Amino acid sequence: MTDAVAGLHLKSISCTRGYRDLFTNLEFELCPGQVLRVEGKNGSGKTSLLRIMAGLAQPLEGEVLWQGRKIHHAESDYFQNLLFLGHRAAIKFELTPIENLCMAKSLHGSNTENGIEEALYQVGLYGFEDIPCAQLSAGQKRRVALAQLFLSRAKCWILDEPYTSLDVNAVSMLEGLFAKHLNNGGMLVITSHQPITIPAGEQRKLVLPNTQLEPLI
Amino acid sequence: MTAPVLTPSTMSAFISLIKRDLMLSYRHRNELLNPLLFFVIVVTLFPLGVSPEKQLLQTMAPGVIWVAALLAAMLSLDTLFKSDYEDGTLEQIMLSPHSNALLVLAKIISHWLVTGVPIILLAPLLGLFMFLPGEGIITLMLTLLLGTPILSLVGAIGMALTLGLNRGGMLLSLLVLPLYIPVLIFSASAVDASMAGLEIKGQLYFLGALLVLSITLAPLAAATALKISVE
Numbered sequence: 001m002t003d004a005v006a007g008l009h010l011k012s013i014s015c016t017r018g019y020r021d022l023f024t025n026l027e028f029e030l031c032p033g034q035v036l037r038v039e040g041k042n043g044s045g046k047t048s049l050l051r052i053m054a055g056l057a058q059p060l061e062g063e064v065l066w067q068g069r070k071i072h073h074a075e076s077d078y079f080q081n082l083l084f085l086g087h088r089a090a091i092k093f094e095l096t097p098i099e100n101l102c103m104a105k106s107l108h109g110s111n112t113e114n115g116i117e118e119a120l121y122q123v124g125l126y127g128f129e130d131i132p133c134a135q136l137s138a139g140q141k142r143r144v145a146l147a148q149l150f151l152s153r154a155k156c157w158i159l160d161e162p163y164t165s166l167d168v169n170a171v172s173m174l175e176g177l178f179a180k181h182l183n184n185g186g187m188l189v190i191t192s193h194q195p196i197t198i199p200a201g202e203q204r205k206l207v208l209p210n211t212q213l214e215p216l217i
Numbered sequence: 218m219t220a221p222v223l224t225p226s227t228m229s230a231f232i233s234l235i236k237r238d239l240m241l242s243y244r245h246r247n248e249l250l251n252p253l254l255f256f257v258i259v260v261t262l263f264p265l266g267v268s269p270e271k272q273l274l275q276t277m278a279p280g281v282i283w284v285a286a287l288l289a290a291m292l293s294l295d296t297l298f299k300s301d302y303e304d305g306t307l308e309q310i311m312l313s314p315h316s317n318a319l320l321v322l323a324k325i326i327s328h329w330l331v332t333g334v335p336i337i338l339l340a341p342l343l344g345l346f347m348f349l350p351g352e353g354i355i356t357l358m359l360t361l362l363l364g365t366p367i368l369s370l371v372g373a374i375g376m377a378l379t380l381g382l383n384r385g386g387m388l389l390s391l392l393v394l395p396l397y398i399p400v401l402i403f404s405a406s407a408v409d410a411s412m413a414g415l416e417i418k419g420q421l422y423f424l425g426a427l428l429v430l431s432i433t434l435a436p437l438a439a440a441t442a443l444k445i446s447v448e
Contacts, residue, residue, distance in 0.1 A: 056308060057448045079314040088305025092237075094244040099237070106226075106233040107313040107320075 013062035026211040032185040040208030046191045054084040083154040089145035093134035119150035138165040156187045227315045238327035256289035260343045278347035279408035290368040293332040317440040333365030356411035360404035363424040370435035377442035
């Protein structure tokens with residue numbers, strides 16, 4: 001047996017979309033305190049890779065291991081430690097930010113610490129907590145989804161384009177949060193078309209469809 | 218694979234999902250009215266279209282009311298997973314450390330509470346329209362009480378399977394209606410039998426058995442189907 005990686009381990013992952021190969025034999029490890037930035041053109045398979053890592057999609061070949069176990073054999077343990085935020089924000093427009101976060105919190109079970117109001121305050125939605133999300137702006141809706149990060153104690157965050165429709169302040173607030181997460185031994189996988197400057201953690205970059213990790217400047 | 222464990226946090230997720238869905242339905246109450254209106258209108262059209270004669274309506278009543286209830290239940294299935302699928306909530310449910318089948322069961326229960334229960338409550342009124350006698354109405358409500366949860370549970374499997382498809386509606390009815398037929402047959406025959414003064418235990422036992430079977434198996438099947446649909 002190989003010794004288990006303390007985090008996420010992708011073993012020769014291949015993925016196709018229709019008849020097109022997106023990437024083949026992708027292999028890397030993500031350990032506590034590391035950031036993986038996934039970059040690439042539109043349609044290069046960033047979201048597909050993230051969904052495979054989260055266990056939402058099956059790779060054509062290869063497997064994803066969490067602490068040395070296949071994620072489908074360690075589902076409850078892996079999902080306890082995973083926070084995945086995709087393109088679709090999982091925010092109900094009919095519900096208020098508080099109601100939305102209550103639901104997210106109970107779905108992720110015991111894996112939460114700060115209070116919800118505190119989280120809303122952190123993302124700058126103080127005063128908006130009782131307004132249905134339908135009346136919030138796109139950026140504010142995004143902030144509601146990102147408030148989950150403040151509630152989460154998950155070790156592994158997989159974020160797909162978290163910066164979409166956020167303003168400069170929100171981006172720097174997020175980067176501060178990422179730094180804190182990484183310093184606490186968290187892991188982060190992130191895609192973005194905007195430049196990312198996270199002042200902590202060991203930075204690694206993957207530019208699809210290349211499957212070799214690039215060292216970061 | 219470990220068996221789903223009923224921890225307090227799983228129970229709280231189960232209950233808050235039911236609560237959330239009820240709250241969402243309350244804020245969308247117009248949408249709920251559609252299948253109910255359909256149910257009432259279909260039944261009230263029969264006396265107009267066929268004949269207002271008491272004898273004829275009485276014999277048709279169990280079948281007509283049950284067919285209308287069945288179609289209304291199918292119409293209402295559309296709202297079960299669709300919005301959660303579109304806004305990504307379903308992904309979060311699948312990624313929850315809690316048992317997916319249990320969370321799916323929570324969604325089905327809240328769906329039944331807002332679509333099945335109103336049908337049961339409206340049934341006596343429609344029974345009166347169709348000249349159903351008292352014992353017939355009571356049996357009708359009993360069969361609906363046992364039968365409508367089965368419709369929601371089995372419908373959830375069909376809905377989960379057709380979720381990712383563009384025009385799943387047609388396929389949904391093809392998948393689900395054949396599975397609804399036993400419920401229809403036993404329910405209508407129970408109401409018939411009670412009007413004739415016969416024993417109805419047999420039919421009710423059968424409906425009860427179907428209900429137990431679908432409560433235990435349908436959430437598992439629907440959760441697995443949802444996993445495929447989310448992919």
